[in-house]
Amino acid sequence: MTKRNSYIYKGDILNYMSGIDLSSNELHGEIPDGLGNLSEIHSLNLSHNYLIGTIPETFSNLRQIESLDLSYNNLGGKIPTGLIKLNTLEVFSVAHNNLTGMIPEKGQFGTFDEGSYQGNPYLCGRPLPNDCTRTGSTPVLPSADDESEESSFMDMEFFYISFVIAYLCVVLFIAIVLSINPHWRKAWFHFIEVYTYHF
Numbered sequence: 001m002t003k004r005n006s007y008i009y010k011g012d013i014l015n016y017m018s019g020i021d022l023s024s025n026e027l028h029g030e031i032p033d034g035l036g037n038l039s040e041i042h043s044l045n046l047s048h049n050y051l052i053g054t055i056p057e058t059f060s061n062l063r064q065i066e067s068l069d070l071s072y073n074n075l076g077g078k079i080p081t082g083l084i085k086l087n088t089l090e091v092f093s094v095a096h097n098n099l100t101g102m103i104p105e106k107g108q109f110g111t112f113d114e115g116s117y118q119g120n121p122y123l124c125g126r127p128l129p130n131d132c133t134r135t136g137s138t139p140v141l142p143s144a145d146d147e148s149e150e151s152s153f154m155d156m157e158f159f160y161i162s163f164v165i166a167y168l169c170v171v172l173f174i175a176i177v178l179s180i181n182p183h184w185r186k187a188w189f190h191f192i193e194v195y196t197y198h199f
Contacts (some may be wrong), residue, residue: 027119042165059080060080062086
């Protein structure tokens with residue numbers, strides 16, 4: 001909607017769209033699979049948003065795409081292997097997401113530099129320094145249970161140590177006060193006697 005006028009984009013007009021730039025629009029949710037139906041589009045920029053989920057497999061239908069920027073989102077999963085069919089792709093960036101697994105090496109993907117993938121600690125393969133071909137497996141993300149157990153273990157250890165230190169300090173303080181001041185010592189023993197007599 002522009003200046004209170006609503007325009008519906010459907011039919012032949014979609015064939016004349018050369019690019020879509022939706023970067024820095026605070027978009028949330030998953031990338032719609034329907035974007036993969038824009039087979040004649042040349043540029044798609046969804047960077048600097050809050051998109052989640054995986055890269056749609058339907059993006060392999062973007063046969064005319066020259067620039068695809070999905071950087072600075074919260075996308076996860078693997079880079080779809082179907083994207084190697086995009087022979088016209090010249091600019092590709094999925095930097096600073098949560099992608100995992102091996103980077104495709106065929107087709108245009110052999111020409112992209114490290115900057116296209118940086119900021120994905122569990123992504124591996126060329127051109128990144130993380131080589132996952134040696135082990136033959138993809139890096140494993142630490143589960144939330146492991147992290148919570150580790151963090152709770154550290155917290156509990158700190159709690160026990162601080163509790164023991166605090167307890168010893170209180171007992172030592174009471175012993176010192178009672179040994180120095182005879183009036184407080186009499187009052188303390190009187191309090192203990194009254195307490196034990198009533199209970």
